[in-house]
Amino acid sequence: MPKSLISIHDLSKEEIVHILDLAAQFEQSPSPALLNDKVIATIFFEPSTRTRLSFETAGNRLGARVIGFSDVGNTSVTKGESLKDTIKMVSHYADLIVIRHPLEGSARWASEVSSVPVVNAGDGANQHPSQTLLDLYSIRKTQQHLDNLQLTMVGDLKYGRTVHSLLQAMSLFNAHFTFVAPPELVLPTEYKHFLHQKNLDFIESCDLLPHIPKSDILYMTRVQAERFPDPIEYEKVKNSYSLTAFMLQQCKPNMKILHPLPRVNEIADDVDNTPQAYYFDQARNGVYTRMAIITYLLDQTK
Numbered sequence: 001m002p003k004s005l006i007s008i009h010d011l012s013k014e015e016i017v018h019i020l021d022l023a024a025q026f027e028q029s030p031s032p033a034l035l036n037d038k039v040i041a042t043i044f045f046e047p048s049t050r051t052r053l054s055f056e057t058a059g060n061r062l063g064a065r066v067i068g069f070s071d072v073g074n075t076s077v078t079k080g081e082s083l084k085d086t087i088k089m090v091s092h093y094a095d096l097i098v099i100r101h102p103l104e105g106s107a108r109w110a111s112e113v114s115s116v117p118v119v120n121a122g123d124g125a126n127q128h129p130s131q132t133l134l135d136l137y138s139i140r141k142t143q144q145h146l147d148n149l150q151l152t153m154v155g156d157l158k159y160g161r162t163v164h165s166l167l168q169a170m171s172l173f174n175a176h177f178t179f180v181a182p183p184e185l186v187l188p189t190e191y192k193h194f195l196h197q198k199n200l201d202f203i204e205s206c207d208l209l210p211h212i213p214k215s216d217i218l219y220m221t222r223v224q225a226e227r228f229p230d231p232i233e234y235e236k237v238k239n240s241y242s243l244t245a246f247m248l249q250q251c252k253p254n255m256k257i258l259h260p261l262p263r264v265n266e267i268a269d270d271v272d273n274t275p276q277a278y279y280f281d282q283a284r285n286g287v288y289t290r291m292a293i294i295t296y297l298l299d300q301t302k
């Protein structure tokens with residue numbers, strides 16, 4: 001089976017650092033046209049702006065051709081074609097598949113039936129490992145290292161797949177975690193068990209403000225409306241946090257605010273012009289990181 005990227009656990013610490021180093025090279029040389037003979041497929045069963053477009057930009061900058069769909073309504077899935085058959089077909093057309101799908105475990109299943117590498121671009125509330133690599137790239141770039149950092153994660157820690165992937169990755173670098181969420185959206189028990197097993201300390205809180213001064217990274221997240229079984233429950237928590245520039249008065253000089261985006265109300269517009277705002281740069285880093293992921297996985301299949 002070719003090497004795929006479905007969970008951040010598919011990569012060792014050494015492989016993660018190698019991909020981040022590759023991404024740094026691509027930032028210096030953003031159009032090396034290394035993959036002129038390759039085809040990349042992006043198949044998105046859920047909406048996306050950044051992940052799909054940055055993977056497609058990455059493929060184009062590497063000289064590959066890009067095929068795919070972002071509207072499943074225009075595919076044969078509407079005629080009843082299974083995910084298995086869809087993946088088998090696309091793996092006959094492309095050298096690498098990027099998939100986003102609402103079902104947890106769907107990307108793993110896709111990798112098991114594909115003859116080419118598969119990248120999980122988000123499977124339900126489970127994992128989003130390419131986002132994690134660009135988050136790590138952004139953290140390393142702004143803090144100059146990844147070790148022993150104070151990471152405060154805020155918002156929808158229950159359904160936020162970027163949170164789940166990132167905390168697993170940062171556990172490799174001895175991070176100190178603070179999880180800020182309303183009671184309805186606290187981090188699932190399995191991730192707390194994971195941190196306990198790694199002997200990593202963490203605290204949980206409903207209040208954001210007291211935790212800002214100690215943070216190196218403030219990782220804000222959107223409340224994931226689309227994952228709530230009951231819309232009334234979403235209404236109760238949708239505006240749990242709203243970070244404003246005023247709240248940053250006591251922060252460390254080099255503290256940076258990350259957000260996988262899109263944002264709704266959790267970061268006020270007046271934060272955008274502060275030195276702490278890094279979320280748009282973070283999204284740009286996604287192109288270099290995804291160039292690195294594509295080249296690394298295709299290199300492994302040679």
Ligand code: CP
Pocket residue numbers: 047048049050051052122131260261262
């Ligand atoms: N960060 C992220 O996954 O954004 P999109 O949903 O726009 O791809």
